[in-house]
Amino acid sequence: MKSLALVFFFGISVLSVFSQITITMPARLQVYALKPDGTQVMMITESLSIGYEQLQMTGELRLNTLNTDDENLRNILDSAMFDKITFSGEIPEGQFVFQDVRDSRFTVETNLLFGDRQCRILFDFNISNRNTSLANTFDITCTGTLSLADDLGITRDTGLDDKISFHFFQNVQKKNY
Numbered sequence: 001m002k003s004l005a006l007v008f009f010f011g012i013s014v015l016s017v018f019s020q021i022t023i024t025m026p027a028r029l030q031v032y033a034l035k036p037d038g039t040q041v042m043m044i045t046e047s048l049s050i051g052y053e054q055l056q057m058t059g060e061l062r063l064n065t066l067n068t069d070d071e072n073l074r075n076i077l078d079s080a081m082f083d084k085i086t087f088s089g090e091i092p093e094g095q096f097v098f099q100d101v102r103d104s105r106f107t108v109e110t111n112l113l114f115g116d117r118q119c120r121i122l123f124d125f126n127i128s129n130r131n132t133s134l135a136n137t138f139d140i141t142c143t144g145t146l147s148l149a150d151d152l153g154i155t156r157d158t159g160l161d162d163k164i165s166f167h168f169f170q171n172v173q174k175k176n177y
Contacts, residue, residue, distance in 0.1 A: 024051055027140075027170035029061065033073065034161040041070035041160070043077075048168055055093065057108065061085045072159040076148075082115035089123065103128050110144075112151065119151040136174040143167050 027048040033041050043066045050059035062084050063077055089110035104127045112119050126141045145165045148154040 023173045025171045025173075026050075027059075027168040029066075029166060029168040031066070031073075031164055031166045033070075033164045035072070035159060036161070041068065041073055043068040043070075043073050048170075050168075050170055052091070052172070055091045056088065057091055057110075058088045059086065061087075076154065076158055076160075085112060085114045087112045091125075112146070114152050117151075117153045119146075121146050121151060138172040138174075140170040140172060141167070142170075 027050050029045050029048040031043040045065040047065040087110050089108040092106050106125050108123045110123045123142050123144045128139045130137045148162050
């Protein structure tokens with residue numbers, strides 16, 4: 001009876017040591033555009049939602065969370081026919097699944113959906129990892145570009161170059177209990 005209790009206690013202890021919870025923080029997104037005179041303008045949000053389930057990445061950008069001081073960018077946001085952009089992609093096998101991987105770089109072909117408009121763009125990921133006894137922390141930096149006309153369907157004169165670039169930073173923690 002004592003040995004059964006000891007095995008039961010040891011089993012519960014092992015399971016509790018290996019239990020984990022993943023905490024995904026909202027990402028900080030910066031969107032850059034150029035005016036014809038070469039001046040760079042920017043929009044920013046602290047509320048880009050991105051989640052990771054196994055090798056699947058999904059995200060959502062609510063346009064009303066973007067802030068800018070630039071009138072051209074503000075006009076684009078104010079005249080948008082839809083209120084959000086969603087995206088999804090598959091992370092290449094073996095690149096990043098919140099394990100003990102140190103630093104990693106890879107590209108994800110991402111499906112972007114804006115209303116009824118769908119396109120594919122590339123996200124370039126740079127992942128750094130800090131693994132401690134309390135948490136396995138991943139700093140995710142991602143960059144990419146898209147076309148206002150081809151990818152988002154904005155064909156009117158915006159006073160900006162057609163290509164815009166973006167950069168987001170996100171922190172993901174996998175805590176051990």
